[in-house]
Amino acid sequence: MSNVPEIYGSSVFNDSTMRERLPKATYKSLKKTIELGLTLDESVAEVVASAMKDWAIEKGATHFTHWFHPMTGITAEKHDSFISPTSDGKIIMEFSGKELTKGEPDASSFPSGGLRATYEARGYTAWDCTSPAFVKDGSLYIPTAFCSYTGEVLDKKTPLLRSMEALNKQALRILKVLGNTSATRVTTTVGPEQEYFLIDRELFKKRKDLIFTGRTLFGVKPPKGQELEDHYFGNIKERVSAYMKDLDTELWKLGISAKTKHNEVAPAQHELAPIFTTSNVATDHNQLTMELMQKVALRHGLVCLLHEKPFAGVNGSGKHNNWSMSTNDGQNLLEPGNTPHENTQFLVFLAAVVKSVDDYQDLLRLSVATAGNDHRLGANEAPPAIVSIFLGDQLSDIFTQLESGKVKGKIFNNILETGVASLPKLPKDTTDRNRTSPFAFTGNKFEFRMLGSSASIAGANFVLNTIVAETLQKFADKLEASTDLNAAIATLLSETAKDHKRIIFNGNGYSEEWVAEAESRGLLNMKSTVECIPTFIKDKNVAVFVKHGVLSKSEIESRYEILLENYIKTVNIEALTMLNVAKTEILPAAFKFSKELSDTINAVKATGMSVEVAAQSSVLKELSPVLSSFASNLTALKKTLDKVSGEAVSALKQAEAFSKIVIPAMEALRTDADKLEAILPKDIYPFPTYADLLFNV
Template sequence: MSECIDYTKTSLMEVYGENCFSDAVMRERLPGNVYHELKAVQAGSKKLSTQVAEVVANAMKDWAIERGATHFTHWFQPLTGLTAEKHDSFISPRPDGSVLLEFSGKELIQGEPDASSFPNGGLRATFEARGYTAWDTSSPAVVKDLQGVKTLTIPTAFISYTGEALDKKVPLLRSMSAINKEALRVIRALGNTTCTRIFTNVGPEQEYFLIDEKFYDQRPDLRLSGRTVFGTMSAKGQEMDDHYFGAIKERIGLFMKELNYELWKLGISAKTQHNEVAPNQFEIATIYESANISTDTNQLLMEVIKNVARHHGLVALLHEKPFAGVNGSGKHNNWSIGTDDGQNLLGPGDSPGENVQFLLFLTSVIKAVDTYGTLLRLSAATSGNDHRLGANEAPPAVISLYLGNTLTEILDCIAEDRPLVKRDGKLVELGLTTIPTFPMDDTDRNRTSPFAFTGNKFEFRMVGSSQSLASPNTMLNVAVAEVLSEVATRLEQADDTLTEVKHIIKEFYTSHKRIIFNGNGYAPDWLEIASNRGLPNLTNTVEALSHLDDPEYTKLFGKHGVFTAAELHSRKEIYLETYSGQLHIEAGLMVEMAKRRAIPAANRYLKDLLSTMEAQMSFGMTPRSQKTLAQNLFDHIESALDALESLEQTLVDVLETKGDALEEARYYHGKVVPVMEILRSHVDELERLTEKSYWPYPSYEDMLFHL
């Protein structure tokens, strides 16, 4: 990724942030008045002027060129789920044949990539190619370094000629503005006059697999779809839990060393790394940043993981379920609400006043999660995540909220108007100014809960490993903003603010406590309990996404200016088309791999087995077990061929659903997926029965236990 750096001998302090145009760099390189005006722009209190943009652009160019950059790019996040960039050089020809190195304020502020081929969900006609990238001043520019090829990379938003959001950043920024507005109203009503800005913070935990690239290169399913469409578990999987938090192997340690340094150079504070549950599965966590910056840095993180892995003869797999039979990968989204005067609004605090504020925001989140749980569920809905949710590795598809016993008891006491008994046996009167303090981490972690309170934040564990953080945090921000809007209005109109706060806390908890579940989400009876409580169980991506533009959500997003009705509908169309497209690729891979290599390999083995049996019988031997093996091979070959024919036919029949994204996605889920599962069951059984030297693909044992 970068030129010949010996990471074992390079000091962290030498490299940290060297490729990030950070606040410290801006303070050093910009004139004082320009720096302060840019900070005001970042805080949303001023608009960016052309004069400031020119000064910043020149400083940014000089800084990037000093680091060896020759090009710049507006880096954005289209609705493909990936990132996109178009590179332009700094050179500007002169009449005498020489060149100047230039980068104007206009080039910094706005770019115009060809947008015709990006997904738009009906927002625009294909021939209307214009799309504009706009500099996101709140997220730092970086210099990407790909083995010495250095590019100034500027985070940007991506919009159409007519102003519609064509990316994931714009709605996220809008949702952050919405929660800022409504939360400010609430704390103003509570008497806080020092805070001027409220933001949501996110600390993601990224899981991924590593395999040797020689095996990856032999697996077309991994190369083209990110997961194995065929494959049987080896005799050993994760049963012994010996990989989880185990000693990191030397090869992986060297990879992690380079990974950390490359991230640190970008100013990304990679903090924690360890072996995860499944063989060859790992996790890395970064420290908290605002939701927008965390979304950007997580996209960079995934890119850097993949690039660095290749330097070590490895391939990083970010799919939610690359291997059947072992844990898949998620991206735990740790979410909290902070203020610019240093408060965590989800921190219990030490004083009764802070606890009142905390309980008000806590119960507001409880109501938001109950009322808008479907939005949270669909924000984590992908074909990859369908393989993971509900297994003993990820939370079930039912949205519930974990509080822990202490918080639940406090809220129960408030709701039931009964005194709380402290641990020392004393009674505490639960008045508005005498709500008791409690330790910040007086809650255990519930690994089976999709939305768990973990001391001073919520951990949204449902998000898939390959996903952008933008959509989950957009949905969460809007849901909470809507509830805070109600709270603010009630407090602003109240004659007695503190009395109204008490009423709200009690009302929200009483009306929405059905969402709270402190038990085992994997327990067989939880789904029945959830159903009795009226909690929705949207078990697959298609049914979850079908609700995205429901009238109530269209109204909600319109009220807070996050999505127009057209933008919301476009996303529903795009995400459903993405689901169908991914399954079409996987089904096509199954057809190719089974027809051209797997079944022929099993047939060759059967032929040789029959020849061996014939020779044995010519000597009067009776190969009873081999006869059974041969029959099993034959039966599964025939069944696989039947399933193969059926799958090919379903892929023809799906053409009849073209033009209706929801109907097509439902067809893939209801018709194509079941046949894929049948074909996989027979091909996987053929792998078990066929002698290894005949099998054309690396096995799970090869891939998961060879590093």
């Protein structure tokens, strides 16, 4: 591997590159735009474009692309070359400020939820100068926002940027009223931990379900799974280690601070975690990370699976969204310090987050809802579908004391004694870690653990930013209007603790007891995506997005339609794939084995010898009813899918039918298929098993 400090950020038009290549005045103007959210000067864009082009060409780029985040959940790009013909039949390499700041992709072929018709094709991309450009695969990539000809946003980036601005505005009001005037900007920061599976590429090619849906639609758990807990943090296999090293190098070149890598709980499962950065840059980086994980895997004869539940009965994959708020002068607003009970600034921001999560449980749950994540949430391996907050004993005690109006002290020993003289005394965090909590405070940040591994983090973060901005605004209004600030703060914290203590839960989120307790507390338990989607268009939720300028009513309605459409299409593809595999692979294999057994029994009987055929007969007797049920359930799924797909109903009604009728029919077919797998010989079973996939890397 090359020298890491030398390769880190070598493919990025980052701050050091800009300082080196831009005139001082241009650099200062661009930095003000980035740091203070000012309007970009057109003359600055022209100078930046020229310098960026020269730098990119030196890096081997021949094209540029406006890189954006449409509502598909992945990124999009259209590449144009730098060439410009000259009168003498030659070319020069040109790149203007206009080309840097504005692009015009087709806006009708991306999900728009009705905002764009097929004949309404014009859309625009706008340079997001707060996220650095980079060179990859011979092109200069320019991070951008994406909107329609009429101005409605069609991407995931723009609402995120708007939400960051909304939170910045309200957080600065709080800091000012508390007497903290050193900060001029507050940004949200994110560090998304990414879980994934690696399987052998040749085995992957033999499974249509993995190819078409990203998950196995059939399969029996292997004799050994994760029961012995020997894979988690275990020795990394040589082939996987080589992949991880290669991946680190590619990420570091793009300025992505890949920090941690390890084996996860399930066989063939792993995790990568970066260092924190601002939310929009973290979103860009996470999309690049997922893309490179899959691309680099192919070099090593592997396939990277990012589905939330690639293997039934085996741990699924999530994405832990570590979220905090930081000022431009280096303050972490969720840092409790050594005396959190005396840290008014921390307590106000902590209370704001607690209130926001309680008030908008439905939006947070919606922000992570997908057909894939439905298989994972609440399955004793991921946070439950019930949103709650873990604060730990110390902060929970402080929060309880706040209800009385005064915090007297803390229950905390910040030194951990190991009991071994030769080992150092360990500084102890203010909270334990609760892996069953969906929204856990982990020292100086909140870890939102409900996101699925394939998700764009933009959705969860623009929701989180917006709802916290709303609470901060309410807090600021009260505190700014007060004549006795200390009394107003005490009242505010006391009321928040009293009204929102129901959302705090430090126990086992996997337990059945918690489900019952959460219901008694009045907390929501939305188990499926279809239950979640209608909450998007509730009046209170529409109001908070519109109020803070994050989404308009029409933009919300379009996203509502897109979410329903995506759910329907996802489940429909899975059902069609099941039908295909069941009919063309599993059924013929079962018939073949049935015939082999019958032929064997008849052949033995034909000898006229007194030879026992009980063994063959017992297997045939076991196989026949399962095969019959399998064929029946295959027909039932086909009829169900045809009926649901052909009904002229609203998107919501159709999504509900897929959830309540199609999915149970799929599960019935899978049950029989998995029974057949347990009966059929390995040389007849038509594709690689879980044992093959999970233990052959």
